[in-house]
Amino acid sequence: MKHSKNFLQRGFIQATLFILALVLSVVNVQGQDNDLKLSLGASYGIAPNVTYGNSEDAGSLVSVFGDLQYQNIIGQLQFASALSSTFKEGNFENGASLHGSIGYVVDITEEFKLPIMIGGGAAFIKYNNSFNGGSGNAFNDVSPQVGLTVAPYYQFTDNISVQGSARYFKGFKGSVDSQPIDLTHISIGLRITI
Numbered sequence: 001m002k003h004s005k006n007f008l009q010r011g012f013i014q015a016t017l018f019i020l021a022l023v024l025s026v027v028n029v030q031g032q033d034n035d036l037k038l039s040l041g042a043s044y045g046i047a048p049n050v051t052y053g054n055s056e057d058a059g060s061l062v063s064v065f066g067d068l069q070y071q072n073i074i075g076q077l078q079f080a081s082a083l084s085s086t087f088k089e090g091n092f093e094n095g096a097s098l099h100g101s102i103g104y105v106v107d108i109t110e111e112f113k114l115p116i117m118i119g120g121g122a123a124f125i126k127y128n129n130s131f132n133g134g135s136g137n138a139f140n141d142v143s144p145q146v147g148l149t150v151a152p153y154y155q156f157t158d159n160i161s162v163q164g165s166a167r168y169f170k171g172f173k174g175s176v177d178s179q180p181i182d183l184t185h186i187s188i189g190l191r192i193t194i
Helices: 004-032
Strands: 036-052 056-070 073-083 090-106 112-128 137-149 153-155 159-171 180-192
Touching: 004 036, 036 090, 036 159, 056 180, 090 137, 090 159, 112 159, 112 180, 137 180
Parallel strands: none
Antiparallel strands: 036 056, 036 180, 056 073, 073 090, 090 112, 112 137, 112 153, 137 159, 153 159, 159 180
16 A cells, blocks of 8 residues: 555656656757747546456546647656546545657647647556455556547647647556556646746
8 A cells, every 4th residue: 555655656756857857958948949848737537438457437537747849749748646536446446647648739720739649658556356345455556558649729828728638548468467457538627838
């Protein structure tokens, strides 16, 4: 249990440090090249379909993300954490995901943009093997994932935009004893461009 909490905290800290490093590097380069943009954001969403082996569930997720865009090329890093109380599956205790994606931004209008990205990463889950609501042995599992993200955003100003996101990530077994984790995630959030 302590190991899982520490693992999720380390993932969040690593994602935050990576985003901070991006901020510092972009601040140094921003004056030299107006085509380079760094954005940071947070979002809330639902996971209408999360599968862990043969178990299916749904619930809510909160996310933090950062993206770096040069002209129409975009890269994004996103960390999402499950709100475990919203998941109905009694054996689910906690979960998170960390994904990096790269893709192309389609300009629909001057304010409305449509990034389409492919990516990879991993989902982390804490589960227990109890029956009928009893207490059981908790265990952790990790599933490598690959997938697709479509993340349209509408710019209200040069610095503030609202972003929607639809993501699907297909999971694979992380080891012989693990189970694949598939994730579908739809969210909306605020995006600040520095």
